[in-house]
Amino acid sequence: MKWQNALNDYKYYLKIERGLSNNSILNYELDVEKLINYLDTNNSIISPINIDYEQVQAFIYDASKQLNSRSQSRLISGLRSFFNYLVFEDYRKTNPLDQIESPKIGRKLPDTLSIDDIDNLINAIDLSKEYNGVKIGERNRTILETLYSCGLRVSELTNLKISDLFFDEGFIKVTGKGDKQRFVPIGTNTQKYILIWKDIRTHINVHPEHKDTLFLNNRGKQLTRAMIFTIIKDLAKAINLNKIISPHTFRHSFATHLLENGADLRAIQLMLGHESITTTEIYMHVDRSHLKDALMEFHPRR
Known part of the structure; x- marks a missing residue:
């Protein structure tokens, strides 16, 4: 047809x-x-x-x-x-959607986790848990630490390569939407957990197609997005967290906490990989106290 x-x-x-x-x-x-x-x-x-x-x-x-x-x-x-x-492409002459208006929707503010929430989720991980000899507890801790400390999308996390780690420089290379690459700072604490996982990873029979993939399942293949969702959902249930959360919640929390602590919006935009700063500006609506603090610190008539 x-x-x-x-x-x-x-x-x-x-x-x-x-x-x-x-x-x-x-x-x-x-x-x-x-x-x-x-x-x-x-x-x-x-x-x-x-x-x-x-x-x-x-x-x-x-x-x-x-x-x-x-x-x-x-x-x-x-x-x-x-x-x-x-x-x-001249398949047809007009667009039938031109006369159809989209419903009005409010700007949805992102859900966020408190620092205590994040600590409780990570502390709920059973580090002794193994599956087919693979210490998946250590892996899961590293996953949550990396999501939160680097503000990654779930697909960016699952696609992260060992060759993308530049710990001497303090950065990781992230491939985002449209295969656009960016360098994101990574803290020494998260580096420590990744190195622990890398050592565990050497004992896995890695599938040839995933030799360079950082996070693997017990069969030596790349983790799926669904698996990351399941890990987080189970941890939220374990600590009776009264919120519906996903991997993206860690990304939102990363940006919100940076902003609350005085980080520059442009710097957050670059770390998140947002093409337009208007996308990043949604975090200005999460905590308006940052605006007041900026005014009191920088305005000449404060």
Whole structure:
């Protein structure tokens, strides 16, 4: 089908020209597939090539019954991007999403952990725990320490390589969204835990494809994102933490704690790997006391 060729071309465009990660490309693809499944379910001969505004509107209305405002907005944005590509490549003349407005959503402030929360989570790890001879307790402690001390995304953590460690210089090389690389400072305490894990790692029968991957499962392969979520979820349950947390919560906490302690917003942006500082500015809304402190310290009429 012509639209299938268009979708394959679109995925290639997202990867090569826009440099998006595989996870981001998958999300864009899922947006289109939701529309296709809707059309198939309704026995329609319509495809993305010839669908019109009313038909797209009917799909959005149907999908909105199961989505909150934020998810609706993301779906509309993903489809708008796809149809913009179809117009650009002359698959069709107009974008049927041009007349559809995204729902108004407030800016969601990130959830954060206190320093005590983070200490309690790490202290709850059973360091003696082994699986098939692998000390996964030590590994899990190192994972949480690295997430928090370097502010990494979960995919950046799972993709971290041994060759990315530059401890003599006090940095690690991180590959972020769109394969963009940055150097992030790493403290001596976290370096210590990574070196302990590296020593344990030498006793694992490492899969040939993951010889350079830092964090491995007991089968010698790269850890999955889902496994990191599970580790954190189990620890939160163990300490009766009354919060829903994820690996990203450690990243938010990293940025918030830096800001609270007087770090420059531009420095935080570089460490997080945000392309625009407006993305980093969301942390200014988490603790407004930092603004007052800045005014009292630096304004000439304070």
